[in-house]
Amino acid sequence: MAAMAIILNIETATTNCSVSISKDKDIIVLKENNAASYSHSEQLHVFIKEALKEASLSFSDLDAVAISKGPGSYTGLRIGVSAAKGLCFSLDLPLIAIPTLQSMAHQVDLNPGELVIPVLDARRMEVYSCIYGSDYKEVRETRAEIVNEESFSDYVSDKKVYVVGSGAEKCRGVLQHPNFVFNESVVPSAKEMASIAFKKYEAGQFENVAYFEPYYLKDFVLQQKKKKN
Known part of the structure; x- marks a missing residue:
């Protein structure tokens, strides 16, 4: 053992x-x-x-x-x-x-054939997203993307597709297919x-401690304060 x-x-x-x-x-x-x-x-x-x-x-x-x-x-x-x-x-x-996003996906109980799309809110209409199957294996890689009517359309079938996380509210307003299920409360x-x-x-899947860096996906943008007149 x-x-x-x-x-x-x-x-x-x-x-x-x-x-x-x-x-x-x-x-x-x-x-x-x-x-x-x-x-x-x-x-x-x-x-x-x-x-x-x-x-x-x-x-x-x-x-x-x-x-x-x-x-x-x-x-x-x-x-x-x-x-x-x-x-x-x-x-x-x-x-x-x-x-x-992988650990977020594990918060949803999936039936065979269903998908879960964890989405984290980014700037404006953008989200960080990834798609996982009912075995919680990655179906599509992680992306930073702007949500529109066609987002994730290639992955919609007759099964439910759960869109979860802080970016779900943005998605709810534009994704119209009835099989999308939204849950903003997943963190x-x-x-x-x-x-x-x-x-x-x-x-034994360990990182090199000295060289490991977070997966930012996008460059950090410093928001500068506007100067007062």
Whole structure:
């Protein structure tokens, strides 16, 4: 029998500051706060320490750290990845990277033939999206795209297509096919990272800690304040 794995999962790609500790594929502790504004810099390390305490574990008990790699908020991803890499360096632990949209897809229970499209709100009418089948394997790669009437039309059939996440509201207004099902309430969470992280741990799918960077998908655009006259 393979040895069990205690994994710290960190999700900071959106406003949800989320930390979980899992034993193999099962969650032991989940700490998260989906505030209206980003609170990761204040809350992330507090949540990590509180989660370990609630699980009666210490940093030395961890076998790996899993991070939600993006796409998502530039600042949120930087904070999460920096924390994860710091822990991996100091504790000599492997780093596991999980696509943010993949863990979102796992929040939807799918019947055979159904699809789920996690969408995160980007600027204007743009979303970050990916398409997953009922086995939660990628059907179409992650893209940054502007939503219009033809978006995802190649993937609509007689089965339901779930469009979930913060970008679902944009999609609801333009996607007219009756088989689209929209749910804006789905947010990336460290809860769904556990099973994915354990599979990667068993397969030895680890990142190079020194060179790993978040998956931004788009270049960061600094919004400059307008000068007052």
